[in-house]
Amino acid sequence: MHTDFPHHKSGKMVPQHQPHCKQTCFVFTEIADIELPPEITKLQSEKLNLAMKSNEIMNGGMASASAIYKNKECLAMGAGQSCHQPQKSPTKGRRLIVILCAVLVCVTMAGGIPLILQLRSSSLLEARMSFIRRLLTEAPLIEGSWTNTEKDSNFSSNIIEVRKNLVGAVLWPVTVPCGSQYLDAVQLAVEGIDKAKRLTSKTGYMRIVESSDEMEQTHLKGEVAILMGLGGGHTLGSSLGVLRSMYMLGVRFVSLTSFGCTTPWAGASIKNDLIIEDNSTTNSLTTFGKTVLYEMNRLGMLVEISQMSETAMITTLKTARAPVLLINAAPLSLCNSTNLASIPDHILSLLQDNGGVIMLNMEKCGDRPLTIREAINAINYVRKVAGVDHIGLSGAPKSYTFLLAELARDRVWGNAAIKKLVGGNVVRILREIETLKDRLPLYENWLPRKVFERNSYCRYEDN
Known part of the structure; x- marks a missing residue:
């Protein structure tokens, strides 16, 4: 239907009536007596369609969508279409509302599900930690090795940490400076053993043990078992008699070398550039070194090899008649530090044939503290290379309970x-060593005089 409009200089709304339409529609025009072409009405319809979508998203309601839909009907009528034609219900607005509701539900679930999982994992963690605490009352958690015990203040703080972490037994190597070799290393070692006995007797809840059975009995009493050792072969003075005397004093393990402290019969690992390696000394295990090894096996003493050179470690693993021990160590591929024994994979794989155990240090790699995840990765890595029967613990980030629970x-x-991990493997090899006690022949061998001629070792010779 064509309708003429009176001429006006400026556009205004003019009502337009249809005989069969109950509503009033308005058409805007700027020039009089010009019929609106269908292209303009189509363009306005598209703009209104965009406005409708925008209003639906902003308001989220059906009312605004319905109003825009009616304006759209009126515009179509102005282009010549009839108002009384039936129109379909606006489904797009409802779809948008459904989508918005779905998004709202997703957002709620995204925030709620992690919270539920967190609460659930928290309760599961507490259950695992309760399981670990109960397990540690049945089997002693053996830690090796204990350091910083030279001063009474350090000793007291270490004791607090030990009891807090539910440690049942500790390997305590009496350390002697490498510079005392050929001088008074043996005397310093004896004095260190005496001091360890005096310190432990003051606590009332620590006891020096000399066998695997004593270790387990001490743990069942609620006390901490101490297994004493020597932190370097130079404390033996190259004497089997001194070795046997140390055993009678309660020593149950000996580190054949300490870092950078090569003895005349065993090569040490050199991890400090300031240490000058003497080419005249051995880099492996000499004949006398093998004799020391056999005598330790006969006495029932654990052989600790973590600070030996690679060549010496391999020789010891293949020569020893009983399982060996590696204390305060870590896989070389995961940690290469100057103050930690870093063990290559090919040596870790030899533990299966020897039956030995590596006690992993999972507290630090050098000066960098390890995370729980890094510690677990190290445990799983050694288990994969050496096997579950050859792993022990020498430290843990935060606490052993949390580490084991994870x-x-x-x-x-x-x-x-x-x-097995917390101490069963160490108890096993200690029992295996004890079964060899007095079942092997007595070894007696002195180093030849020429070994000492180039050193400042003082020895009385009875001509």
């Missing part, structure tokens, strides 16, 4: 496997 999330670490 480790227990993996199903491969069940009750039996965790008991």
Whole structure:
């Protein structure tokens, strides 16, 4: 239907009536007596369509969508279409509302599900930690090695940490400076043993033990068992008699070397550039060194090899008649530090044939503290290379309970496997050593005089 409009200089709204339309529609025009072409009405319809979508998104309601839809009807009528034609219900607005509701539900679930999982994991963590605490009352957690015990203040703080972390037994190597070799190393070692006995007797809840059975009995009494050792072969003075005397004083393990402290019969690992390696000394295990090894096996003493040179470690692993021990160590591929024994994979793999155990230090790599995840990765790595029967503990980030609780999330670490890890493997090799006691021949051998001629070792010779 065509309708003429009176001429006006400026545009205004003019009502337009249809005989069969109950509503009033308005058309805007700037020039009089000009019929609106369909292209203009189409353009205005598209603009209104965009406005409708915008209003629906902003307001989220059906009212605004309905109003825009009616304006759209009126515009179509102005282009010549009839108002009384039936129109379909606006489904796009409802779809948008459904989409908005779905998004709202997703956002709520995204925030709620992690909270639920967090609460659930928290309760599961507490259950795992309770399981670990109960397990540690059944089997002693053996830590090796204990350091910083020279001063009474350090000793007291270490004792607090030991009891707090539910440690049941500690390997305590009496350390003697390497510079005392050929001088008074033996005397310093004896004095260190005496001091260890005096310090432990003051506590009332620590006891120096000399066997695996004593270790387990001490743990069942709620006390901390101390297994004493010597932190370097130079404390023996190259004498089997001194070795046997140390055993009678309660020493149950000996580190054949300390870092950078090569003896006349065993090569040490050199990890400090300031240490000048003497080419005249051995880099492996000499014939007398093998004799020391055999005598330790006969006495029932653990042989500790973590600070030996690679060549000496391999020789010892293949020569020893009983399992060996590596204390305060870590896989070389995961940690290469100057103050930590870093063990290559090919040596870790030899532990299966020897039956030995590596006690992993998972507290630090050099000066960098390790995270729980890094510690667990180290444990799983050694288990893969050496086997579950050859792993022990020498330290833990935060606490052993939390570390073991996180480790227990993996199903491969069940009750039996965790008991082996915390101390079962160390008790096993200690028992194997004890079974060899007095079953091997007595070894007696002195170093030849020429070994000492180039050193300042003082020895009385009875002509």
